[in-house]
Amino acid sequence: MTGYFVVFEGGEGAGKSTQEALLADALRVRGLTVVQTREPGGTPAGEAIRRVVLSPEFAGLDVRAEALLFAAARGEHADKVIRPALDRGDVVICDRYLDSSVAYQGFARGLGPKRIRDLSLWATQELVPDLTIVLDIDPVEGLGRFEERDRLEAEPMEYHRQVRAAFLALAEEDPHRYLVLHAHEDREEIAEAILERVLQGIDGS
Numbered sequence: 001m002t003g004y005f006v007v008f009e010g011g012e013g014a015g016k017s018t019q020e021a022l023l024a025d026a027l028r029v030r031g032l033t034v035v036q037t038r039e040p041g042g043t044p045a046g047e048a049i050r051r052v053v054l055s056p057e058f059a060g061l062d063v064r065a066e067a068l069l070f071a072a073a074r075g076e077h078a079d080k081v082i083r084p085a086l087d088r089g090d091v092v093i094c095d096r097y098l099d100s101s102v103a104y105q106g107f108a109r110g111l112g113p114k115r116i117r118d119l120s121l122w123a124t125q126e127l128v129p130d131l132t133i134v135l136d137i138d139p140v141e142g143l144g145r146f147e148e149r150d151r152l153e154a155e156p157m158e159y160h161r162q163v164r165a166a167f168l169a170l171a172e173e174d175p176h177r178y179l180v181l182h183a184h185e186d187r188e189e190i191a192e193a194i195l196e197r198v199l200q201g202i203d204g205s
């Protein structure tokens, strides 16, 4: 594979979509082909799964069923969108990926980070990002930005605290594959730091 795979992770309200758009624009200006996508979703089947996992209609969804649905959406996404784009040599910018499952289902839901990681690795045939950008935010601040909450955003604050700690722990384990930025910093400064690191990564890959 010749492309470059960047994932944005973080809690709710961290400003991921803004930073993803800024990065995509900056890379396109430099002549790179960028595919912007998101999880759960990114394919017709993935978007259908997204409606199920986020809908308040399924408030009591079994946690294992939830984990399998995220993994199923991811498998389809890797097969139909991400891997083909990387094979073409494109840059893929993805809103959430495997670490969201590790943080939300593995840690916060207590299903076990290793088991959940292995499930996603199986689903994606071991497709992992070249770089994961963690936009870190205090969940009290992040969730305060929403008036209406979907099924997962409505989880108790402790759940979101565990998610935050999980992302930071994952990043600490493997600094070469992660960049952690604090969401309260200046938007332009965050964007510059991300671009610099991504361009370094693309040059080195």
Ligand code: TYD
Pocket: 011, 012, 013, 016, 039, 040, 054, 070, 095, 096, 097, 098, 100, 101, 102, 104, 105, 152, 153
């Ligand atoms: P979304 O509205 O895309 O949230 P955000 O804008 O914060 O990315 O909803 C995705 C939700 O699904 C979010 O609460 C995180 C959760 N999620 C998981 O629990 N596991 C996963 O594997 C993924 C990809 C997302």
